[in-house]
Amino acid sequence: MEGTRGNLVVSTRSAMAGRKVIVLIAAAVFVFLGGFFLANEELAYEMAWDLFRNLSMGEFIYIGIPLFCFAYAAIALIRVFKLSKSYVEVYENGVVGITEMDRKDSSQPMQHFELKYSDIVNISETNKGIQLFTAYGTFSVTAAKNRKEAAAAIRQRMTGKR
Numbered sequence: 001m002e003g004t005r006g007n008l009v010v011s012t013r014s015a016m017a018g019r020k021v022i023v024l025i026a027a028a029v030f031v032f033l034g035g036f037f038l039a040n041e042e043l044a045y046e047m048a049w050d051l052f053r054n055l056s057m058g059e060f061i062y063i064g065i066p067l068f069c070f071a072y073a074a075i076a077l078i079r080v081f082k083l084s085k086s087y088v089e090v091y092e093n094g095v096v097g098i099t100e101m102d103r104k105d106s107s108q109p110m111q112h113f114e115l116k117y118s119d120i121v122n123i124s125e126t127n128k129g130i131q132l133f134t135a136y137g138t139f140s141v142t143a144a145k146n147r148k149e150a151a152a153a154i155r156q157r158m159t160g161k162r
Contacts, residue, residue: 006092010150012130012143016084019144023080027073034069037062085110086142088130090153095120100129100142113139117157125151 037044044065045058079101088097095115102108115134122133130151132139143150 005094005096009090009092009153010146011087011089012097012141012146012150013087013089014084014144016080016144020080020084023076027077030069030073030076034066034073037066037069082110083142084144086129088132088141088143088150090150090157092157093117095132095154097139097141099139111139115139117154120154120158123151123154123158130154 041058041062044062045055048055048058048061051057082101086098086100088095094117095113097113099111099113101110115132119134120132121135124131124133125147128144129140129142130147132141132154
């Protein structure tokens with residue numbers, strides 16, 4: 001299908017620059033908070049006493065809050081940079097793209113796909129993406145921009161109305 005795609009109709013490729021900047025700033029804040037709690041052990045014990053009237057919770061706060069902050073920042077950065085790689089391009093004779101990271105099983109790799117319109121059984125839009133249903137699987141794609149246009153173009157070509 002490589003040479004027979006035809007002209008590009010619409011693409012959902014996006015650098016997601018705004019989302020990346022927001023996540024980078026939030027991650028920096030979380031890393032700062034985690035570092036702040038690690039540097040102030042007394043603060044953790046004071047919080048434990050003030051909140052729970054129990055000093056033994058201080059160790060949990062001293063370790064738990066920074067661990068949560070660092071993990072949250074790392075996961076958010078990984079997700080936003082992985083999501084920005086997913087896209088779908090609608091051509092005159094087919095659809096090409098890369099699936100999004102599986103939210104339930106993040107160990108599964110993102111898949112590159114090329115589909116003919118005759119392979120697509122159904123299409124649905126979500127808030128953040130497009131799902132293409134075929135007889136042999138479902139392809140979920142993150143579409144930050146041009147989602148409605150891409151879905152409309154695929155539907156139009158599936159039915160044969162150009």
